[in-house]
Amino acid sequence: MNCQMRQWFYSLLLGITLLLPLSAQASIADITRIYKQTPKLDAFEICTGGGCAEIKQVALTSDEWKVVTAIFEDQSPNNASDAPLERKHIAEAIGALERVVGAKTxxxxxxAGTFDNSRYPGQLDCNDEAINSTTYMRLMYQHGLIKLHAIESMGTRSYFLFGWPHSTAVIHELASGERYAVDSWFYDNGAPATIVPFAAWKSGYFPADSPIIKGRAAAK
Structure with a gap:
């Protein structure tokens, strides 16, 4: 396990300890297996329940996958100048996959978010979102949809709302080496993922129109 991966696992363990109910059991062996999986359209695993406390087996039909491939149709093959467009497509495709997978799981x-949502069924935390988004992008890469970016190990920052760790999927642009956070935690299921430069995300980036921010503002 490299240093980057080890750091992520330590942060994940802390996040699980802080965020999960005592009755939830998250196996690091399961998390490791899912994170390292080579997903296939007819067999992959999704994390749910907070810190991957629950694992769901999922398969996609060819028609369901066509919804994803259609998103990338206007992108020129292997044109480095299309990297921003590819990131837009990745964000939209993650949202599309959340809608399809959400109906199955x-x-x-x-x-959006984690706190104050425990009474709602089907809630994911940032660790679930980061692992699942990485899995979705691996499917896209395997099927030739992601050409201008590489998928990295997940990233963690030491704080989000109240000082606890926050995790995200990460990619980097092949031509420039610029790293980007791919964070699907900021919005409700099915919304496009938020993709921003990793340095900005690491410094505490939070989209102003996130329902989490708007909800807190309305409560004041």
């Missing part, structure tokens, strides 16, 4: 009701 009971996570279509997942709400």
């Amino acid at each position: 009971g996570t279509s009701t997942d709400r």
